[in-house]
Amino acid sequence: MLPSDRSAQISALYQEMILDHYRRPRNKGEIENPDETIVMKNPLCGDEITIQLRYEGDKVEDVGFVGRGCSISQASASMMTQLVKGKSADEVESLRSRFRDMVMGNDNEPDDKSLGSLRALSGVARFPARVKCALLAWNALEEGMKRRG
């Protein structure tokens, strides 16, 4: 690979939106009366994230996260909390599955507009070593939704 290509991939990875969510994470902090608290670790790097969920009926009423990590894991968690609030279990699962496909590079529709701001993380697919970072919060979310049943 030409160095210039790699450089372009780096620029695509560290988009302004990612750095913005990293610096000013949304929904960071504990929520009131959580129904589920899920701790997820990335043993590779020691990063740890805690996701808290409160449900109302079938819907995610509130979600927050705590933890520290790289820009990819923090931005991914921050954007996730914005997007899943108010969504039903089925909608959350659909979003999670399409997001996962995108960062794993399995995406059949690379321009899946329904992913919204999450598309800023599409560059992760070019960095296999960073896929786990992008998925950390989402794996915690999956576990939380599973526990809910």
Added chain:
Amino acid sequence: MNRQSDFPIFANNPGLHYLDSAATSQKPRSVIDAVSDFYETSNANPHRGAYALSVEATDRYDAARKRVAKFVGLADPDCLIFTRGTTESINLVATAYGRANLREGDEIVITALEHHANFVPWQQLAIEKKARLRICDLTIDHRIDLDCLSSLISAKTKIVAINHVSNALGTINPVKEIVRIARERSDAIVVCDGAQGVPHLEVGFDDLGVDFYAFSGHKMCGPMGIGAVLGIRSLLESMPPYQMGGDMIEFVYDESTTWNVLPHKFEAGTPNAANAVGLAAAADYLDGIGMSEVLRHERSLMTEAHKRLAEIEGIRIYGPEPSLRSGVVSFTMGDVHPHDLATILDGDGICIRAGHHCAQPLMRRLDVPATARASFYVYNDQSDIDALVEGVLKAKEIFGHAAV
């Protein structure tokens, strides 16, 4: 002097700036050839066959043991047990010596500077034996606090386990002084994790005075999957075996078994003869440079890298001053996570380690989740420092000046 031509990895990866030798070193052609040559000319199962080829394989394996023993200053090669590497070596001592000798209420003293491989085996042994694990604190510049160490070692101490050189920070520890303190205050054995010692320093086991010394081949230009533990003969002879199987037995009765002599008692199963031969070739390669030159070379590069990184606003470097370190510089930059830094450097072919360096207890004490670590070795040169510094500045630019 440019040694990159000795290492095929560089010709196969143009533009590579390999600064992760503390994780694993690259391999010179002579080591790769020695492993191939064993398989191509002498391959048979050592100690098994009553035929010439097996005898030759055995001879080469034995010669490798003698060569490696000489490299680490061990006069009695039978006290060198080949293992898969440092991790297995320490587990061997913790299991075979520890289980047989530790009692409830005894104490094990380690330090906050240990790699998980010299931490977890002792922690788990302590739990199993209801012994107490005591962790020595560090000085403000991340060296082992010898006053703290003295205060922790007492008649209750049965094992003192310390690293020779810290993998995370490069700190070179005063092993002889630690041995002196341990002997003065206890009857404890001293176990030394030399994974980062042997590749960078001239190690003389007999002179060092420790009871066990563990190291790996792959960090010293040798193959992966081979390493050794050196031990005091009387201790090795009094210990029960570590693993049971072929080669380590003298005679197997229906109801009992007697053990083979050293070193075979601790080498159950078919040995990793080809990689032992490769490790001996690595010893030849390093001796060809001279270990004092190895340290001088890597330290001079690291010292310059340290100096230039320290000039960048927001950089924090961990560990003592460069003259007390091997070729490692461990750092963070503002709020830029080390993983992001490593990804950005990787974009320019620069390989550094980002993470906890298998030293989470240390990271907690440094109050960081991770650091970025650049480690220099015999094949690195000025261009690697330039690339590292440029890459760090680029990361700083990407993350914006507000990063610090």
